[in-house]
Structure formats: structure tokens, C-alpha cells
Amino acid sequence: MDDLADKSLSPDREPLDLAAMPDVDQLATLFAQNLLFDSVIDPSQAGLRQVFEAAAGSVRDLLSERWVQTERQYDSANPKRIYYMSLEFLIGRSLANNVFNLMVEPVLEQAIRDKALNWIDLIEQEPDAGLGNGGLGRLAACFLDSMAAMQLPAMGYGLRYEYGMFKQSIENGWQREQADNWLRNQDPWEVRRPQDIVEVKLGCSFVMNHGRLELIPNRPSSLVGVPYDRPVVGYGNKTINTLRLWSATSHDDFDFREFSSGDFVSALIGKIAAHTVTRVLYPDDSTEMGQGLRFAQEYFLVACSLADLVRRFRRGNSDWALLPEKCAIQLNDTHPTLAVPELMRILLDEAGLGWDQAWDLTKRTLAYTNHTLLPEALEKWSLHHFQTMLPRQLEIIYEINHRFLDDVRARFPGDEAKVQRVSLIEEGAEDKVRMANLAIVGSHSTNGVAAIHSELLRKLTVHDLAEIFPERFSNKTNGVTHRRWLALANPNLASAISTVIGTGWLTDLTAIAGLRSVADDQHVQDLFLAAKSAAKQDFAGWLLRTSGQSVDPETIFDCQVKRIHEYKRQMLNALRVIVLYNRLRANPDMAMVPRTFFFAGKAAPAYQRAKLIIKFINNLAGTIDGDPAVKGRLKIVFLPEYCVSLAERLIPAADVSNQISTAGFEASGTSNMKFMMNGALTLGTRDGATIEMAQEAGEENFFLFGLTVDEVEASRGYYDPHWHYENEPEIRAALDLIASGHFSENEKGAFTPLLDSLLKEGDRYMHLADLSAYMRADEALCANYADRRAWARKAILNIAGSGQFSSDRTIAQYASEIWQVKPCPVA
Numbered sequence: 005m006d007d008l009a010d011k012s013l014s015p016d017r018e019p020l021d022l023a024a025m026p027d028v029d030q031l032a033t034l035f036a037q038n039l040l041f042d043s044v045i046d047p048s049q050a051g052l053r054q055v056f057e058a059a060a061g062s063v064r065d066l067l068s069e070r071w072v073q074t075e076r077q078y079d080s081a082n083p084k085r086i087y088y089m090s091l092e093f094l095i096g097r098s099l100a101n102n103v104f105n106l107m108v109e110p111v112l113e114q115a116i117r118d119k120a121l122n123w124i125d126l127i128e129q130e131p132d133a134g135l136g137n138g139g140l141g142r143l144a145a146c147f148l149d150s151m152a153a154m155q156l157p158a159m160g161y162g163l164r165y166e167y168g169m170f171k172q173s174i175e176n177g178w179q180r181e182q183a184d185n186w187l188r189n190q191d192p193w194e195v196r197r198p199q200d201i202v203e204v205k206l207g208c209s210f211v212m213n214h215g216r217l218e219l220i221p222n223r224p225s226s227l228v229g230v231p232y233d234r235p236v237v238g239y240g241n242k243t244i245n246t247l248r249l250w251s252a253t254s255h256d257d258f259d260f261r262e263f264s265s266g267d268f269v270s271a272l273i274g275k276i277a278a279h280t281v282t283r284v285l286y287p288d289d290s291t292e293m294g295q296g297l298r299f300a301q302e303y304f305l306v307a308c309s310l311a312d313l314v315r316r317f318r319r320g321n322s323d324w325a326l327l328p329e330k331c332a333i334q335l336n337d338t339h340p341t342l343a344v345p346e347l348m349r350i351l352l353d354e355a356g357l358g359w360d361q362a363w364d365l366t367k368r369t370l371a372y373t374n375h376t377l378l379p380e381a382l383e384k385w386s387l388h389h390f391q392t393m394l395p396r397q398l399e400i401i402y403e404i405n406h407r408f409l410d411d412v413r414a415r416f417p418g419d420e421a422k423v424q425r426v427s428l429i430e431e432g433a434e435d436k437v438r439m440a441n442l443a444i445v446g447s448h449s450t451n452g453v454a455a456i457h458s459e460l461l462r463k464l465t466v467h468d469l470a471e472i473f474p475e476r477f478s479n480k481t482n483g484v485t486h487r488r489w490l491a492l493a494n495p496n497l498a499s500a501i502s503t504v505i506g507t508g509w510l511t512d513l514t515a516i517a518g519l520r521s522v523a524d525d526q527h528v529q530d531l532f533l534a535a536k537s538a539a540k541q542d543f544a545g546w547l548l549r550t551s552g553q554s555v556d557p558e559t560i561f562d563c564q565v566k567r568i569h570e571y572k573r574q575m576l577n578a579l580r581v582i583v584l585y586n587r588l589r590a591n592p593d594m595a596m597v598p599r600t601f602f603f604a605g606k607a608a609p610a611y612q613r614a615k616l617i618i619k620f621i622n623n624l625a626g627t628i629d630g631d632p633a634v635k636g637r638l639k640i641v642f643l644p645e646y647c648v649s650l651a652e653r654l655i656p657a658a659d660v661s662n663q664i665s666t667a668g669f670e671a672s673g674t675s676n677m678k679f680m681m682n683g684a685l686t687l688g689t690r691d692g693a694t695i696e697m698a699q700e701a702g703e704e705n706f707f708l709f710g711l712t713v714d715e716v717e718a719s720r721g722y723y724d725p726h727w728h729y730e731n732e733p734e735i736r737a738a739l740d741l742i743a744s745g746h747f748s749e750n751e752k753g754a755f756t757p758l759l760d761s762l763l764k765e766g767d768r769y770m771h772l773a774d775l776s777a778y779m780r781a782d783e784a785l786c787a788n789y790a791d792r793r794a795w796a797r798k799a800i801l802n803i804a805g806s807g808q809f810s811s812d813r814t815i816a817q818y819a820s821e822i823w824q825v826k827p828c829p830v831a
């Protein structure tokens with residue numbers, strides 16, 4: 005199979021008149037120039053990496069004029085601007101995306117073909133920018149794409165981690181972590197802006213002590229933030245927005261005269277310490293992290309970004325009262341919540357405003373997005389971090405709290421319990437600041453990320469605050485950019501869709517509903533099946549080339565790819581496979597649709613249980629592969645190094661998407677949406693955005709199962725996993741097979757902790773309660789697969805129902821309901 009070798013970016017499109025494309029000659033010239041001048045190499049001798057750099061460099065040159073023009077437009081029109089603040093941006097690769105959004109793919113392709121080069125190989129040269137853990141960081145990246153496509157005056161603010169999300173490999177079934185040195189080669193997209201550096205003042209100093217960062221209290225110091233800008237290209241328009249990432253350093257200009265030679269060395273060491281602030285991304289999601297360095301990162305992002313945006317605001321506006329009319333700041337989760345006391349500090353101490361006005365402006369400028377209901381993931385920072393690093397901001401937080409609690413006492417006289425619950429400070433052995441409470445009290449908007457999540461947030465997680473400020477709460481169901489996740493990732497399906505309904509869906513995904521009326525059309529079904537089959541073959545070819553593993557594209561590709569976490573229940577999926585395996589062992593000749601189960605995902609390095617789940621899945625894969633009873637009908641593949649570019653490869657090839665979190669635990673999910681728009685059918689629980697997806701596609705086109713949120717709630721305190729073990733023979737047989745050591749022959753007892761969590765520790769995530777229902781949904785799904793037309797029809801109805809799950813829709817809602825920001829097109 006010679007699949008990828010000559011696959012172009014845009015197969016089956018109308019032949020384009022290249023000469024009529026914008027910037028054709030320009031791009032070709034730039035490409036030649038970049039190759040010659042930047043790499044200073046004979047073009048015929050250039051290696052792939054150099055050609056990639058030349059291609060990326062020429063694309064950047066091409067967009068640079070528009071980029072400057074965009075900023076000029078914003079400066080002169082002075083519109084209200086959006087600032088999206090996030091500790092994570094999970095960007096992935098940019099070359100193909102930028103080329104696509106600039107609509108110059110045919111030109112660049114031609115230039116590459118002229119050089120007898122392979123576009124796919126070229127794209128592979130770019131490392132993923134993995135500056136995030138998972139969904140939250142990917143959401144930020146999708147939002148930037150949508151804001152640029154919609155010509156909104158927006159800017160992203162984040163940190164330029166030198167090391168992104170760790171690289172995962174699998175050794176003997178175990179996850180191994182390697183550093184992600186993604187900036188090893190010069191990144192062609194970023195532009196360093198030394199003229200825009202900012203100074204960040206801290207109440208302490210940093211030193212390195214035996215390789216560890218230490219804080220010295222009561223010795224104020226400052227860090228320097230250096231911005232690195234990345235272009236965010238608007239699809240089909242002239243807008244190029246900016247993602248500004250901050251890198252930490254210290255002042256270069258030590259006054260050498262002031263230092264004795266010993267102090268000179270310690271000053272240099274201080275500089276190294278300063279650099280560590282943006283050295284590495286914390287590779288944990290969904291648990292609270294207590295490290296001071298993380299706290300410093302959060303403050304550093306907030307302080308740099310606010311100083312930068314306030315400076316920009318002051319350039320165009322003399323009156324501080326205009327701040328909320330010119331700036332909308334969105335906090336992606338509580339990580340940038342220090343923006344509340346920091347903006348107050350600027351308005352009080354630097355602008356000299358009175359408290360009431362500063363407080364009013366702060367609240368009207370800031371808005372907060374909540375991403376989790378897991379109590380262990382709600383951020384709380386111990387007071388001592390504030391005392392050493394940010395004493396002034398702590399004073400401000402105390403004052404905010406004092407005034408707020410006075411109001412609460414006035415409204416709810418005598419209810420001290422409520423006062424304690426809503427307080428910004430949690431009192432205990434160690435007093436802590438509750439960052440979610442601070443974000444809600446200090447902003448005008450709090451949103452959840454799916455209807456059910458927003459409802460639970462209001463009803464349970466922050467019930468008291470929602471009662472006090474009901475008008476602040478709303479829902480903004482997440483979305484994904486369908487340009488990256490469908491048009492670019494799945495060119496075969498994309499061109500099939502465009503053949504049927506035209507290309508309007510690229511800028512308005514609701515147009516995809518046009519597929520609904522043709523879901524019964526055999527020709528359309530054939531187009532879908534052919535595209536799916538091609539994507540599966542592409543994936544199988546890639547897997548074989550890069551890992552030597554072969555999978556059969558004729559089998560059902562059944563996928564669960566996401567961070568490994570107990571609440572996401574990869575173990576439930578593994579138990580499903582064991583039940584199927586037991587059926588084949590008992591009855592080797594039974595009929596069973598052949599399937600390949602793909603798992604992928606990283607476990608936080610300190611999350612032992614999640615790492616053991618990875619090991620378990622790998623052992624399961626090995627055992628099943630070696631068992632003659634299976635006869636090629638079941639195969640498990642654990643794909644290492646889950647990242648954006650792996651997701652882009654696998655999702656187009658998926659037949660089945662597993663979204664099986666315990667109801668009430670997944671805030672929204674976004675991979676569920678990527679799978680849906682690529683025509684995979686969902687086996688899922690009624691959780692997060694999956695509920696809304698099923699409504700849009702019609703529940704009859706979904707395979708929903710398991711306990712609802714209300715049922716999960718109602719069974720707390722009663723639920724007994726043993727009941728299922730005793731009364732459901734297939735569940736018992738599956739657990740007994742694990743206990744027998746069948747999957748751990750030379751590693752006796754290795755999986756006891758997994759069994760214990762299911763049976764002895766109460767099965768917090770209720771795997772056993774949902775397993776039988778999962779098996780029944782799975783059977784219904786397999787029965788459907790046999791009827792190819794019925795399957796294609798359901799898949800088409802899923803694609804047709806995905807129109808609401810573009811991040812364009814999400815951003816339109818933020819823009820009109822939270823930000824009150826309008827497009828500012830670039831001429």
C-alpha cells in the first residue's frame with residue numbers, strides 16, 4: 005500500500021488555476037529564498053528539516069504583512085479586544101494548518117512537488133507544540149483558531165515552556181517519560197519581541213540550591229518576561245491574531261560594579277533560577293498541585309499579560325473607566341485567577357483609583373471558565389505562598405474577602421456556615437485561598453463547559469455562590485475547530501462532504517445539517533464508506549511503517565484516546581474486552597465481529613494507579629494476541645505518545661468512539677466531538693457534552709448506556725460492587741481471570757491494586773455498575789455494523805448533527821453573551 009506517498013493536501017478538489025491564487029509567485033519566490041538564504045545551502049542538497057524550515061519560513065514571510073496589518077487595524081479602530089489567558093495551549097503542528105487557513109495549499113504543494121518532495125514527509129518534520137495536558141489546553145488552541153476565523157480582535161496569553169508535555173514511550177508495558185525538548189531546533193513560527201519585555205516584581209528572591217529552586221523571603225526581586233509571538237491565521241480572511249507566550253529571565257544588565265566577584269556568581273545563578281519559572285509544563289491534569297514553582301508560573305503569566313494589555317489599553321485610552329469597554333479577559337480555569345488581585349493592585353497602586361471603582365472595573369473586565377467538578381482538582385493555594393511571593397496581593401485578597409463576607413452576613417444573617425463555605429479563605433491546619441471562589445467573586449461571568457456540567461456546578465460544586473450571584477452563571481458548551489479536526493485531518497471525508505453540500509460548512513458548520521436529508525442516499529453512503537475505508541488504510545499503513553505493527557482495516561476500529569484517569573474509566577473498556585475474550589475462550593467458534601481496540605493516553609507521572617492501568621492494557625494486549633482461541637477477532641493496540649498529531653491521524657480512521665466516564669465526572673469532553681464529526685459512532689455514558697451530541701444526532705443514532713448523573717448521585721452510600729461480582733457471572737469471570745494471574749504470568753500480583761480498587765475500595769467510579777449495560781450497548785453496536793448501509797446512515801446522521809460542536813459556535817456565544825466583542829475585519 006503506497007497510500008501516503010502521493011496523497012495531496014486537497015484530493016479531489018476542483019482543478020485550481022494556480023496563477024489566479026493569491027500570492028502564488030510570491031510564495032514560490034519566498035520558498036526559494038528561504039532555502040537559499042536562511043539555510044545557506046545548495047537547494048539540491050537540502051535535507052527534509054531544512055526544506056521544512058524553508059517552507060514554514062516562507063509561509064511566515066507571506067503572512068507577516070497581514071500580521072502587521074492586523075495589529076495596525078486594531079490599533080486604529082480601537083475595538084474592544086479579547087484576551088484569552090491560559091496556562092496551557094495544546095497547539096500541535098502549525099505548518100499544514102497555517103497553509104490551509106491562508107488558502108495557499110495548492111501553491112505550496114506545487115512548489116514542493118516541483119522539488120520532487122513529499123508534503124507529508126515535510127509536515128512530519130515539525131514537532132508538536134505540546135504546551136498543554138489535554139482537553140483544557142486543546143480548547144484554548146481551538147478557540148484561537150475560531151476567533152481568528154471570525155475576525156475577532158483577540159489575543160492569547162500563555163507561557164513559553166521550554167519543555168512541553170513529556171514524551172511517552174512504553175517499556176515492557178510500563179509508561180516511561182522523556183523530556184520534550186521541542187525547541188531543540190529553532191521554531192519557525194515564533195517571533196521574539198524584546199522591545200515588549202515586562203518586569204514582574206516579587207516579594208522574595210529565587211536561588212538554586214543543589215539543583216532545586218528555593219525562595220528567600222523578605223528579599224524582593226524581579227523577573228523579566230520576554231514575549232514570543234506566534235501567528236494565529238484566520239481561515240479565508242486577512243486576520244492574523246497573536247498568541248503571546250512569555251519566557252522568564254532576569255535582567256541582563258547586572259551592575260557589575262555593585263557585585264564583588266562572589267556576588268557576580270550568585271547573580272548569574274539567580275538568572276538561572278529565573279529561567280526555571282518557564283522551564284517546564286506541569287504534566288498533571290485533574291489533581292491539585294501544591295508546588296511553589298507552579299504558583300510562580302501562574303503569577304508570572306498573569307503579571308506579564310496584565311502589564312502588557314494595560315500598556316496597550318493606555319496607548320489608546322486615557323480614561324481608566326473605559327477598561328471594561330476595551331478589554332475582555334477570559335480566565336481558562338482558575339490557573340490565571342491571580343488576575344483578580346493583580347488587576348486590583350494595578351488599578352489601586354499604579355492608577356491611583358479608589359477601591360470601589362477599581363473593584364467595579366476588575367469585575368467587569370474579568371470572566372472565568374470552570375472546567376471541573378472533581379473536588380481534588382479545585383485549586384487552593386496555601387497562604388504561605390502569598391506571604392512570601394505576593395504580600396500586597398494577599399492584602400488585597402483579605403480586603404476583597406472582608407467586604408464580600410460582610411455583604412453575605414447582611415444578606416444571610418446568622419448563617420455562619422454559609423459564610424465559611426463561600427469565604428475566599430479555607431481555614432484549616434494550613435489556611436488556603438480558594439481560587440475558584442476568588443474567580444467567581446472577582447469576575448462578572450462564570451461558565452461551565454457543557455449543559456450538564458454548568459447545571460451541576462450551580463447546584464452542587466459552588467451552590468452557595470451561585471445563589472448569591474445567579475446572574476453571573478451560564479453555560480458555554482465546548483467545541484472544536486472543525487477546520488483542523490475534519491477538513492485538514494480527514495481530507496477524503498472533507499471532500500466527500502463538499503461534493504454533497506458544497507464548501508459552506510468550512511466557515512459555518514451548521515451547514516453540515518444538509519447531510520441529514522441525504523443520509524439514506526446510497527451514493528452518499530458509498531462516499532462515506534469509501535472515505536472511512538481510505539482513512540483506516542492510511543492509518544494502518546502509517547502504523548506499520550512507524551511501529552511494525554499490523555492491524556486489519558477490515559475490523560472495527562474501536563477507540564478510547566484521552567488522558568488516562570480513573571474517572572475516564574479505561575478499566576471499564578478493558579473489562580469489556582476481557583468479557584468478550586472469555587466468551588471466545590468458552591466458545592471459540594461463536595460468531596463475533598472482528599475488532600481492533602485502540603487505546604492511547606498519558607498518565608500523570610505521579611499517578612501510580614493510572615500508570616498501572618497502562619501496564620494492564622499492554623499486558624492484556626499481549627495475552628490476547630497470543631491466544632489461539634481469539635483467531636484474529638480481537639486485538640488491542642496501545643498507541644504510545646498520544647498528542648495532537650496522533651489524534652489527527654487516528655480519529656479519521658475510527659469507527660467507534662468510547663466516551664465512558666462515570667456520569668457527572670467529565671465536564672464536557674472534546675474528543676467526543678472530533679470523533680462525531682469524523683463519522684465514528686459513540687458508545688457512551690450520559691455525561692458532559694455527549695448528552696448534547698446525542699440530542700443533536702438523535703439518540704437512536706447513539707449507543708448510550710449506564711447510570712445517569714442522578715442515578716450515580718442516588719446510589720452514593722448504597723453502591724456495593726460486590727453485588728455485581730456475586731450476581732453477574734461474566735463480571736465475576738472477568739475479575740477472576742485477572743486475579744488468576746492470566747495477564748501477569750511472570751509478574752505475580754501486579755494487578756492486585758486494580759482489583760482492590762474495584763472490589764475492596766468501593767469502586768469509586770462505579771465500573772461494575774455500568775459493565776453489563778456497556779456490554780449490551782456494545783452488542784447493539786456490533787449488530788449494526790454488519791449492516792453497512794444502516795451503519796453508514798447512522799454515521800452520516802452523526803456528522804450531520806455535529807454542527808453545534810464547532811468552536812466557532814462556542815466563540816460566537818462567548819463573544820455575544822460574555823465579552824460583547826464584535827468582529828474587526830482587516831481590510
Ligand SMILES: *Cc1c(COP(=O)(O)O)cnc(C)c1O
Binds near residue numbers: 138140566672
Ligand atoms: C481533544 C484532545 C484531548 C481531549 O480529549 P478528551 O477525550 O475530551 O479528554 C486530549 N488530548 C489531545 C491530544 C486532544 O487532541
